[in-house]
Amino acid sequence: MRLIQSHTDYAVRAILFIAASEKEMVSSADLEAELDLPRPFMRRIMQDLQKAGILKSLRGYQGGFQLAKAPAEIFLMDLIELFQGGLDLTECIFRKKVCPNCKTCPIRRRVKKIENYVLRELQGINLAVLMQEK
Amino acid sequence: MRLIQSHTDYAVRAILFIAASEKEMVSSADLEAELDLPRPFMRRIMQDLQKAGILKSLRGYQGGFQLAKAPAEIFLMDLIELFQGGLDLTECIFRKKVCPNCKTCPIRRRVKKIENYVLRELQGINLAVLMQEK
DNA sequence: GACAAATGGTACCTATCTGGTATCATTACT
DNA sequence: AGTAATGATACCAGATAGGTACCATTTGTC
Ligand code: FES
Ligand code: FES
Numbered sequence: 001m002r003l004i005q006s007h008t009d010y011a012v013r014a015i016l017f018i019a020a021s022e023k024e025m026v027s028s029a030d031l032e033a034e035l036d037l038p039r040p041f042m043r044r045i046m047q048d049l050q051k052a053g054i055l056k057s058l059r060g061y062q063g064g065f066q067l068a069k070a071p072a073e074i075f076l077m078d079l080i081e082l083f084q085g086g087l088d089l090t091e092c093i094f095r096k097k098v099c100p101n102c103k104t105c106p107i108r109r110r111v112k113k114i115e116n117y118v119l120r121e122l123q124g125i126n127l128a129v130l131m132q133e134k
Numbered sequence: 135m136r137l138i139q140s141h142t143d144y145a146v147r148a149i150l151f152i153a154a155s156e157k158e159m160v161s162s163a164d165l166e167a168e169l170d171l172p173r174p175f176m177r178r179i180m181q182d183l184q185k186a187g188i189l190k191s192l193r194g195y196q197g198g199f200q201l202a203k204a205p206a207e208i209f210l211m212d213l214i215e216l217f218q219g220g221l222d223l224t225e226c227i228f229r230k231k232v233c234p235n236c237k238t239c240p241i242r243r244r245v246k247k248i249e250n251y252v253l254r255e256l257q258g259i260n261l262a263v264l265m266q267e268k
Numbered sequence: 269g270a271c272a273a274a275t276g277g278t279a280c281c282t283a284t285c286t287g288g289t290a291t292c293a294t295t296a297c298t
Numbered sequence: 299a300g301t302a303a304t305g306a307t308a309c310c311a312g313a314t315a316g317g318t319a320c321c322a323t324t325t326g327t328c
Contacts, residue, residue: 001135001136001137001218001221001222001223001225002135002222002223002224002225002315003135003223003224003245003248003249004241004245005315005316006315006316006317007315007316009239009241012240012241013240016240025274027273027274027275028274028275029273029274038317038318040317040318040319041316041317041318043275043276044277044317044318046275047275047276047277050275050276051276057274057275057276058274058275058324058325059273059274059275059276059323059324059325060272060273060274060275060323060324060325060326061272061273061274061324061325061326061327062273062274062325062326063273063274063275063324063325063326064274064275065275076241084135084315087135088135089135089136089137090136090137091135091136101147105143106146106147106150106264106265106267107138107143107146107210107259107264109267110255110259111137111138113255114137114251114252114255114256115137117248117251117252117255118248118251118252121244121247121248121251122248125241125244130240130241131240133240133243139286139287140286140287140288141286141287159303161302161303161304162303162304163302163303172288172289174288174289174290175287175288175289177304177305178288178289178306180304181304181305181306184304184305185305191303191304191305192295192296192303192304193294193295193296193302193303193304193305194294194295194296194297194301194302194303194304195295195296195297195298195301195302195303196296196297196302196303197295197296197297197302197303197304198303198304199304269328270327270328271326271327271328272325272326272327272328273324273325273326273327274323274324274325274326275322275323275324275325276321276322276323276324277320277321277322277323278319278320278321278322279318279319279320280317280318280319280320281316281317281318281319282315282316282317282318283314283315283316283317284313284314284315284316285312285313285314285315286311286312286313286314287310287311287312287313288309288310288311288312289308289309289310289311290307290308290309290310291306291307291308291309292305292306292307292308293304293305293306293307294303294304294305294306295302295303295304295305296301296302296303296304297300297301297302297303298299298300298301298302
């Protein structure tokens with residue numbers, strides 16, 4: 001079970017690379033070379049980041065992506081939200097149905113506490129922090 | 135993403151029920167009635183618990199299951215280990231391959247810290263604790 | 269205007285994981 | 299012998315994650 005999934009991880013790397021790049025515009029081709037990923041896959045991630053307002057894009061010749069926000073304003077949690085639909089560690093085991101046991105679920109409260117900690121930690125991480133410690 | 139999966143959750147409920155039961159031996163039929171689960175499915179979980187030495191079983195007429203350990207000696211983490219193969223929140227995103235980025239992975243360290251906390255919390259939970267707070 | 273270089277959008281595929289079923293063999297008591 | 303229980307194991311199905319394919323659109327250069 002992974003806390004951080006591929007899309008999120010790739011997004012982080014991509015953003016860090018763009019942030020560190022000299023270029024005005026970074027293209028998918030550049031990212032492919034740097035991150036060693038299939039370009040179509042990378043592109044989809046970039047598009048999602050663009051839609052989310054994290055990147056700005058320019059089409060056509062010499063086009064590409066650049067940051068739309070300062071690294072310090074991009075939070076890991078945003079990316080998790082975007083690519084993983086957020087975190088819900090206590091998601092009830094009775095999918096689709098209303099849980100008949102939530103009230104009596106012996107572990108729910110405990111897991112909720114853990115989840116709170118995890119969220120607090122994650123919310124403290126932004127991309128500027130990750131840049132430094134790399 | 136669920137921290138606790140169905141098998142684990144059911145196992146907890148089953149064990150708590152057996153622990154609270156007056157009967158010498160609790161059968162799958164009893165559990166089915168109590169937990170409202172398909173019996174074959176429940177049975178497989180019970181068998182796994184038996185193999186793991188958490189339950190003792192008796193076959194044949196009036197057979198069933200009973201605890202092989204005191205609730206205080208059964209840890210939630212054991213069940214997670216048993217049914218979910220443990221927890222590895224930092225599992226590298228590059229499956230099957232050796233990760234070429236682990237050294238430079240910007241989020242690995244952070245997630246590792248979170249994982250440590252989660253493990254510590256989970257390791258402190260045993261079934262006796264869960265019985266009380268229910 | 270034609271062409272090439274780039275992204276936008278969307279539908280689809282595939283492997284793995286999770287949850288659950290089915291079947292038959294074995295044991296134990298009456 | 300018969301019945302009530304577990305042991306063992308193979309199988310199936312839906313959901314999720316990871317990844318691909320395809321075509322449309324925009325932008326700059328010649
Ligand atoms: S089952 Fe609904 S919360 Fe544990
Ligand atoms: S990729 Fe191997 S740890 Fe982040």
